[in-house]
Amino acid sequence: MIAELSKFKGFTVKNLPKDEPFAPGHRACQGCGEVLALRLAMKALGRDVIVASATGCMEIISSPFPHTSWRVPWIHIAFENAAAVASGVEAALKVLKRHKRFPKNKRVSVVAMAGDGGTADIGLQALSGALERGHDFLYICLDNEAYMNTGVQRSSATPYGAMTTTSPPGAKSFGQMTWKKNLPAIAVAHNIPYVATASPAFFLDLMNKVKKASLIKGPAYIHIFSPCPTGWGCKGEDSIKLARLAVDTKIFPLYEVIEGKYYITRKVVRPKPVEEYLKLQRRFRHLTPEHIEEIQRRVDAEYEKLLKLAEL
Amino acid sequence: MGKRVAMEVSIAIAEAVKLARAEVIAAYPITPQTHIVEHLSELVANGELDAEYVTVESEHSAISCCLGSVATGARTFTSTSSQGLALMHEILFIASALRLPVVMVVANRALSAPISIWNDHSDIMAQRDIGWIQTFAENGQEAVDLVLHAFRVAEDRNVMFPMIVNIDGFTLSHVIEPIVLPDQEDVDAFLPPFRPKYKLDPRKPISIGAVGVPEIYFEAKKAQDEAFKNSRRVILRAWKDFATRFGREYHPVETYRMEDAEVGLLIMGSLAETAMTAVDKMREEGKKVGLIRLRLWRPFPTKEFRKAVSGLPVLAVIDRALTPGASGGPVGTEVRSVLYHCARRPRVVNFVAGLGGRDVTVEDFEEMADRAFFYKKKRPKEAYELIGVRES
Ligand SMILES: Cc1ncc(C[n+]2csc(CCOP(=O)(O)OP(=O)(O)O)c2C)c(N)n1
Ligand code: SF4
Ligand SMILES: [Mg+2]
Numbered sequence: 215m216i217a218e219l220s221k222f223k224g225f226t227v228k229n230l231p232k233d234e235p236f237a238p239g240h241r242a243c244q245g246c247g248e249v250l251a252l253r254l255a256m257k258a259l260g261r262d263v264i265v266a267s268a269t270g271c272m273e274i275i276s277s278p279f280p281h282t283s284w285r286v287p288w289i290h291i292a293f294e295n296a297a298a299v300a301s302g303v304e305a306a307l308k309v310l311k312r313h314k315r316f317p318k319n320k321r322v323s324v325v326a327m328a329g330d331g332g333t334a335d336i337g338l339q340a341l342s343g344a345l346e347r348g349h350d351f352l353y354i355c356l357d358n359e360a361y362m363n364t365g366v367q368r369s370s371a372t373p374y375g376a377m378t379t380t381s382p383p384g385a386k387s388f389g390q391m392t393w394k395k396n397l398p399a400i401a402v403a404h405n406i407p408y409v410a411t412a413s414p415a416f417f418l419d420l421m422n423k424v425k426k427a428s429l430i431k432g433p434a435y436i437h438i439f440s441p442c443p444t445g446w447g448c449k450g451e452d453s454i455k456l457a458r459l460a461v462d463t464k465i466f467p468l469y470e471v472i473e474g475k476y477y478i479t480r481k482v483v484r485p486k487p488v489e490e491y492l493k494l495q496r497r498f499r500h501l502t503p504e505h506i507e508e509i510q511r512r513v514d515a516e517y518e519k520l521l522k523l524a525e526l
Numbered sequence: 527m528g529k530r531v532a533m534e535v536s537i538a539i540a541e542a543v544k545l546a547r548a549e550v551i552a553a554y555p556i557t558p559q560t561h562i563v564e565h566l567s568e569l570v571a572n573g574e575l576d577a578e579y580v581t582v583e584s585e586h587s588a589i590s591c592c593l594g595s596v597a598t599g600a601r602t603f604t605s606t607s608s609q610g611l612a613l614m615h616e617i618l619f620i621a622s623a624l625r626l627p628v629v630m631v632v633a634n635r636a637l638s639a640p641i642s643i644w645n646d647h648s649d650i651m652a653q654r655d656i657g658w659i660q661t662f663a664e665n666g667q668e669a670v671d672l673v674l675h676a677f678r679v680a681e682d683r684n685v686m687f688p689m690i691v692n693i694d695g696f697t698l699s700h701v702i703e704p705i706v707l708p709d710q711e712d713v714d715a716f717l718p719p720f721r722p723k724y725k726l727d728p729r730k731p732i733s734i735g736a737v738g739v740p741e742i743y744f745e746a747k748k749a750q751d752e753a754f755k756n757s758r759r760v761i762l763r764a765w766k767d768f769a770t771r772f773g774r775e776y777h778p779v780e781t782y783r784m785e786d787a788e789v790g791l792l793i794m795g796s797l798a799e800t801a802m803t804a805v806d807k808m809r810e811e812g813k814k815v816g817l818i819r820l821r822l823w824r825p826f827p828t829k830e831f832r833k834a835v836s837g838l839p840v841l842a843v844i845d846r847a848l849t850p851g852a853s854g855g856p857v858g859t860e861v862r863s864v865l866y867h868c869a870r871r872p873r874v875v876n877f878v879a880g881l882g883g884r885d886v887t888v889e890d891f892e893e894m895a896d897r898a899f900f901y902k903k904k905r906p907k908e909a910y911e912l913i914g915v916r917e918s
Contacts, residue, residue, distance in 0.1 A: 264726045266594060273735075279742050282733040287726040290735030291593050291620055298587035302552060302594025302602075303726060305578035309549045309600055312576060315719070316599075322728055340590065343583030 216407060216472065218429045225258065225421045235261055240283040241275040245450025247441030247457055248272060248356045251414045252327070255354055255438070258421035259323055259428055261286055264307075266300040268328035268337060269293035271363045271442075272356060294336035297344035297353055300326035304349045323428040324351040330371035331361040334395050345404040345433045352427045352434045355397060358442035366445040370395040373465075374512070375505050376497045378445075383500040393512065401435035402471050408434035409471040410479075414441075415457035419468060419479060439466045447496020459491040464517040469524070476523040488513055528707045535666035535698055536561030538705045539605075539631055542673040544575045545713040548629075549600040549720075552580040552591035556610040557643045558695035559633040563605055585610035589617045592628045597734055599725040601677065602628050607695055608635035608649040615653065621688045622657030623750055624734055627680035627722075628688040630658075631673065634795065634846075635695040636882040644883020645695040647794070647846035651856040657750065659689040659757055660824040662794045664780075666703035668821075669693050671774055674713060678764045681720045685757045692823075694796040696883070708772055716771055758825055778827030779834045780819040783809060787816030789898040790835060790872065792843045792861065794820045797886055804891030815895045820857070828864055835865070841872040842898040845910070846880050853909045875901050876910035890914050 225231075236256040242249035252272055256263075267273045267290045276283040277290065291299050304324045310316035326344070328337050333355040341353060360378045361367040368381040372390045377383055381390040401409045408430045412420040420438065427434035439460055441453040448456060460466035461480060465488060468480040488510045492498040501509075533541075539562050543551070551570070553563040569575040578600075582588045588604050596602040606614065611632055621628055636642040637649055650660070659679060663669040669691065676689040693699055724732050738746055762778070769775040780798075783805055784790060793801050798819050808815045818834050818841075820827070835841055845855025853859055858876030865871040877894050880886040890913050897911070 261731075262728045264598070264728065274737055277733055277736040278739055279736040279746075282736060284733050285731060287728055287731045288733045288735075289594065289597055289726060291590055291624075292617060295587060295590035295617070298582060298590035299594035301580055301582070301587070302550065302591035302596075303598045304594075305550045305552070305580050305591070306595040306598035306600035306602075309576070309578045310598070313549065316727075320728075339583060340587050343587055346583075347581065 216430055218431060219426055222426060222429060225418055225425065227418070231257055231260065233257070233260065235259065235263070235285045236276070237283045237285055239281070241278065242271070243444045243450070245443040245453045247414055247453040248358050249275065250453070251356055251420065251438045251440045254414060254417050254420050255424045256286070258424040259325065262321060263323040263325050264303050265289070266291070266296045266303060266326045268296035268332035269363070270329040270332055271358070272327065272329070274363055293332055295340050296326040296328045296332060296337060297340040300324050300351045300353070301344045301347065301349050304351050324349070325428070326351060326353045328355060329362070330355060330357040330359060331369040334371045334397050335369050342404065345401060345406050345435065348432055350431050350433070352424070352436065354424070355435070355437045356440045357437060358440040358445060360445050362442050362445045371397065374509060375501050377500060378497070388505060389497070389500065398435065398437050398471070402474070404433070405474065406433040406435060407473055411437045411439070411466065411468050413439045413457045413461055413466065413468060415454050415461065416468065416480065423470065448494050452494055456491065456494060459486065462486045463488045463491045464513050465491060467517060467520055469520065476520070476526070478520065478524045482517070528709050530704050530706045532702050532704050534561060534700060534702050535669055535693065536700065537565050538666050538670050538707065539673055539693070540565035540569065541707050542670040543603050544569050545708065545710060546674055546677045546717055547601060548575070548577055548603040550578045550580065550592070550595035550602045551604065552582050552588045552595065553604045553606065554582055554585045554588045554610060556585070556607045558635060558699045559605045559607045559610070559631070561699065562631060562633070585613040586617065589614040589621065589628070593617065593621055593624070593626050596626045596628050597726050599720065599722055599727070601681070601720040603630070604628060605631040605633070607633045608637055611649045611653060612637060618653060618656040618658065625686040626688060627686050629673065629676045629680055629691070630688065631691050631693060633695040633699045634692055642882040643695070645697050646881045646883070648848070648881070650690070650692055651847040651849070654856060657687065657754060658824065659687050659761065660692065661822055662692045662820065663698065664796055664798045664819065665698070666701070666705045667774070668776070669698065670705060670707065671768065671772070671776065674708070674717060675764055675768055675776070678717050679757065679761050681722070682760045683723055685760045686722070687754060687757055692795060698796040712771060716768065755825055761822065776821060777830065778822035779830040780821060781834050782817040784816035784818065784834065784838070786814055787838060788814040788902065789840045789842060789895050790816050790818050790838045791891060791895060792818045792820070792841055792857070794823065794846070794857065797844070797880070800886060800888060801891050804888040804895070807888060808892060808895055813895065813899070826860065826864065831864060832868060835872050837870065838872040840875060840898045840902050842875045842877060842894050844894065845876060845878045848878055848881065855910055858910055873901060873905070875906055877913045878910055879913040884914050886914060
C-alpha cells in the first residue's frame, strides 16, 4: 500500500467539507454533469491547490472576466497543454521551496484539468510527457464524450454509434464509427502510482479518489464520466441518472489502479442492459437493434477484460 | 570584474543563465540551440545551478511549462530555433498577453522547407507580432550581456513582458570567442530575485487567463500595447545601469562610420562583423558607406533609428527572410513605414541575403552598397532584390 495513504480516512456523508473552492454562479448549462464533477473534485481537494485548466466548457463557463468561479489559484493558457502548464507549476514550487521562497512544509496539490478532447486528442502528447516525467500532480479528465465547447463535435472518446455534429448518421454512416479510446489504460501504461475512474453519481467515491490521488506523490490520473445534457440530447434532470446507468450497465466501470494493480470499486452484479442507458439520449436515437446488440457485446467483453485485470 | 576566457558562445550563454540564477528551465533540443541546453542540463546535473530542468516532450510543452513556472513565481528560461519556435507560436502570444516574463534565446535558423539547419532570420521574423521584447546580439559578449539584461527588463514590475535574445545559429552560436563572464556578486547586484506582484499561490488566489468577452478584449489589448511601448524606458535604463556596473555600453541602434555616409547599410545580428570589414574597405576606396545595426527590434526604436539615418541619402536594408508577395522583407517594410512621415528621409533599397546559411561576404556587401549608390539617382524597379543567389 502507498505510504501517503496510510492515514487516509476518507469522506463520508458526515464529514463532507462545507467549503466550495469552486464557487456557484458559473455559466454551465442546467444539469451539466461536468461542472458537478468539477465542483465535487474541488470540494475534495480544498484550497491548497493550484489548478491549470485547458480550454473547453469548464474554462469558459468559470472565467468570464471580471468574474471567476475559482477561489483557488487558477491558470488557463490554451487547449492542448494543461499537463505541460501544470508541469511548470510543479517544477516552480519545488525549486521555490528549495530556495526558501515558498514555505517548505506547505503541501500544494498541482492539478491539471481538461475535457476528453483536451486529453484524448490534442493534449495527449503533453499528458504523456508529464506522466512520464513523474511530476507530482493530478490530472483530471472530465469526459463528456465530445468537444462540447465548440458545439458537440466528435472526439476519440465519443462512444460507438453516437451522433455528433462531425459524426452525423446518414445513408453511409450510423454516427461515430469507432470505439471509445481507453484513456485510463493509456495512463496505466505510464506506470504511474494512481489511476482511477469516477462518476458524479457516486460522489463519495469520486471525492475519495480525488483526495487520494492528491495525497500520493507522483503523477495521478482520474477519468471522470461527465454527462452533458446539451450535447447528449437528454433531460437536464437525467444527468445523474445517466451517470448511474453508465456504471450499472458496465459501460463506464468504476475502478482504481494503484501501483499497477486494478481494483474494481463498484462491482456490477446484476448489470442492466445498455439499451436502458442509450434510449434516454438523442445522440443514440438512430441506432438499430443490431447496433445496440453490437454495443452490448463489446461492453460485456470489455468488462470481462477488466475483471481479469482485477484478478491478477 | 570577471576574467576574459575563450569559449563557445552557446556555453557562455548557458553560463549567463546560471549567473542569472534561473530557477526553472524547460527546453526541447533543436540544432543549433542544442549546446545551450546541453550545457544547462550539465550545470543542473552537477549541482552548479540549483534549478529544475524539465525535459519536456516538445517545444509547445516547453513554452507552456515555462508559463506555468513563471506564473508561479520562478525565474524561467528556455531556448529554441526554427521549427521549435514555429511550434511554440500559439503560446508565444499568450505569454505576452498574460504578462509572463520568460526569457528565451533563439538561435536563428531557416524555416523548412527545404529543411535546413543553417542560419537566417525566417524563424524569428515569422514571430514579429508576438508581443515579446526582442533584441539581436552581434557577438558572444553581447549575447551574454543581453541575456542578463533580458531577465532584468522582463521581470521589472513596470514591464512584465517575455523577452527573446536572438543569436545567429552557427555563425554565432557555435563560434569560440573571448568572453568576459561577470562575477556572480555583480550579477546579483544588477539582477535582484524575481518577485512578481501577482502569482499562483494558494495564500492569495488569483485567476490567470480568463475569457475576454467583446466588452473587455479590446481594452485588454490596449493596456497590453501601452505597457509594451512603455517598456522602452526600462530597456534603456537597464542598459545604462549595465554600463555603469560592467563597463559595456549598449544602445537600441548602433552606427559605424555613418557621420558623412551617403549609403547606410542596415543589418541585424552577427553580420555586423563582416559588414564592418566591407565598410572599412569601401571607405579606403573613397566610397562614403556606413553601417547601422538594430539591436532592439521590438519595441521598434523609432526615435533612435530616425536619428541614425537623418540626412542619409540612401539606406540599404538587408533582410535575412523572405515574405512572399509582400512589398519587401520584414525589416525593409518596417523601416519604410517608420520613415514615411520624415520630411527628409533616405531612399530605402531593400535586399534579401543569406538565406538558409548562404554566406553574406564582404563582396556581397560591396555589391549592395554599389547598387545603393546607383539607386541614389534612380528609383529601384523591384520592391526588393536578392543578393548572393545563383541565377540558374
Ligand atoms: C489549438 C486549438 N484548436 C481548437 C480549439 C477550439 N476548441 C476549444 S475547446 C474545444 C473542444 C473542447 O472539448 P473538450 O476538451 O472535450 O472539452 P469540453 O468543452 O467538451 O468540456 C475546441 C475544439 C482551440 N481552442 N485551440
Ligand atoms: S455543453 Fe455540456 S459540458 Fe458544456 S456546460 Fe453545457 S452541459 Fe456542461
Ligand atoms: Mg468534451
